[in-house]
Amino acid sequence: MFRSLASADYRIWFVGALVSNIGAWMQATAQNWVVLTELTANDALAVGITMALQFAPQLLLVPITGLIADRFERRRILMVTQTCLMLLGLALGLLLIFGHAQLWHLYGFALALGIVNAVDTPARQTFVADLVSGSDMSNAVALNSASFNAARMIGPAVAGLLIVLVGSGWVFVINAATFLAVLVSLWLLRDMKVRRMPRVSSRGQFVAGFRYVAGRPDLVIVFVIVFIIGAFGMNFPIFSSTMAVEFGRGAGEYGLLNSIIAIGSLTGALLAARRERARMRVIILASGFFGVAALLAALMPTFWSFAASTILIGFGAVTILTTANGYVQTTTEPDLRGRVMALYMAILVGGTPIGAPIVGAVAAQWGPRWALGVAAIAAGVAALIGLGWLVFARGMHLARHPQVRWRPVLQFADAPTAAIAVIPTRPVHVVPAQPRPVPEDFSEQVALTSPIALPRHPLADREASTHDATHDPTHHVPPHHEPLPPEAAHHTPSQHEPSRHVAAPRPRSSHEPRPSNAGCRPAAE
Numbered sequence: 001m002f003r004s005l006a007s008a009d010y011r012i013w014f015v016g017a018l019v020s021n022i023g024a025w026m027q028a029t030a031q032n033w034v035v036l037t038e039l040t041a042n043d044a045l046a047v048g049i050t051m052a053l054q055f056a057p058q059l060l061l062v063p064i065t066g067l068i069a070d071r072f073e074r075r076r077i078l079m080v081t082q083t084c085l086m087l088l089g090l091a092l093g094l095l096l097i098f099g100h101a102q103l104w105h106l107y108g109f110a111l112a113l114g115i116v117n118a119v120d121t122p123a124r125q126t127f128v129a130d131l132v133s134g135s136d137m138s139n140a141v142a143l144n145s146a147s148f149n150a151a152r153m154i155g156p157a158v159a160g161l162l163i164v165l166v167g168s169g170w171v172f173v174i175n176a177a178t179f180l181a182v183l184v185s186l187w188l189l190r191d192m193k194v195r196r197m198p199r200v201s202s203r204g205q206f207v208a209g210f211r212y213v214a215g216r217p218d219l220v221i222v223f224v225i226v227f228i229i230g231a232f233g234m235n236f237p238i239f240s241s242t243m244a245v246e247f248g249r250g251a252g253e254y255g256l257l258n259s260i261i262a263i264g265s266l267t268g269a270l271l272a273a274r275r276e277r278a279r280m281r282v283i284i285l286a287s288g289f290f291g292v293a294a295l296l297a298a299l300m301p302t303f304w305s306f307a308a309s310t311i312l313i314g315f316g317a318v319t320i321l322t323t324a325n326g327y328v329q330t331t332t333e334p335d336l337r338g339r340v341m342a343l344y345m346a347i348l349v350g351g352t353p354i355g356a357p358i359v360g361a362v363a364a365q366w367g368p369r370w371a372l373g374v375a376a377i378a379a380g381v382a383a384l385i386g387l388g389w390l391v392f393a394r395g396m397h398l399a400r401h402p403q404v405r406w407r408p409v410l411q412f413a414d415a416p417t418a419a420i421a422v423i424p425t426r427p428v429h430v431v432p433a434q435p436r437p438v439p440e441d442f443s444e445q446v447a448l449t450s451p452i453a454l455p456r457h458p459l460a461d462r463e464a465s466t467h468d469a470t471h472d473p474t475h476h477v478p479p480h481h482e483p484l485p486p487e488a489a490h491h492t493p494s495q496h497e498p499s500r501h502v503a504a505p506r507p508r509s510s511h512e513p514r515p516s517n518a519g520c521r522p523a524a525e
Helices: 008-038 044-060 062-071 074-097 103-130 134-165 168-188 208-214 217-232 236-246 251-274 280-298 303-330 334-350 352-366 368-392 444-449 458-470
Strands: 397-400 408-411
Touching: 008 044, 008 074, 008 103, 008 134, 008 168, 008 236, 008 251, 044 062, 044 103, 044 236, 044 334, 044 352, 062 074, 062 103, 062 208, 062 334, 074 103, 074 168, 103 134, 103 303, 103 334, 134 168, 134 251, 134 303, 208 217, 208 334, 217 280, 217 303, 217 334, 217 352, 217 368, 236 251, 236 303, 236 352, 236 368, 251 303, 280 303, 280 368, 303 334, 334 352, 352 368
Parallel strands: none
Antiparallel strands: 397 408
């Protein structure tokens, strides 16, 4: 479950991001509460407009922000964006502390926050790929989600307590201080090895991500599901704040609702980390589960029963997002991952400017329970779209189990992720190079008297091997070079005796049989 933490670089990033995420959730809780109760008279539409301004830039700037994440070093991008986010939180906190904040200040802050996050989000999401191996990427994405939702358990509760004790302005100031943790972690990663991004100047690079997604029907379905649920189902600030007011509760209970929903979110993220890879069917099932959970929450009669039902909402929501995020990252070409993730995040949060004002208007006009009903209907539609794609495009059908008759099994004519699965990679342990030994004593006398090995000529090696073979008693001589008998070997021809010489063997025809060496005796004189 925690195999990605074996990487030292990822551990450094994980700790810094966790501290910063706690501050981010504190700020988000305080921001919505200030708009709803301090600057307006419980106007849910104003909360929806604030959310729309915050998330619209990610939709409008997607071609540029994705290309930035693919072309430049992501660590440096994050250093710049995290510094800007820190300064924005500090500025708004000071305005609230000194009592000069107005509603248009919050709108401007939300817009500036959205512009910076539009650049920060794709770089931060794909930065994981620079820290872990390909086989651990899905696990690292799930652990990032677990960190995000663990912070969600802590941040809103702390924010609600601080709003009551010291005021909402100090929550923004404390959030600005938490950015120091992620900036320190990025500084510690300054020596990490990063893959250099290709420098391309073609205009087609701006739309390369769109072309890639258009050629991948499975990604299109994932994006459609995420858009529908993100636009109409994941407006938790509206649901939590308006339901807290519905039950006559204050800022403390509002922060508690955000923390309780994070219990289910953290559980969903940890279960996603246990899976080997992200699957399409998990996204579809989680969408249906989210719709049922939203419907149950809308029917809860008391505050505490509603708070308990939000655990199911958090579980379904994070299962959808974590699995979809891992699916997109692990099945996308590395050179296009930044642009595709920018498009994914733009669709996820870009639906908020469309859905949040609608859901806020429904909550203001008919009550927050009807707003939860809208979320349930949207999730059901998304699940049906995904199910229809599996049936008609991938040939999903029920079949009989080969061993147990009464047990049906799902079968696919074409497995949803088989053709696009990324080849897993494993980190390789590199043995450090040993230093070359240095001679302790060296002098001119040693250099002049030390023997030097000279390379031997190939002809000398051949002659040496022939000489060794002829003096080897076990060496076998072919039949036409048989040695003379012992008495002939010591016979010296006289002066009157005609000399004899052995004629060279006649070349053998290819049709003649090869003579056998077995039982061959030396010829007598």
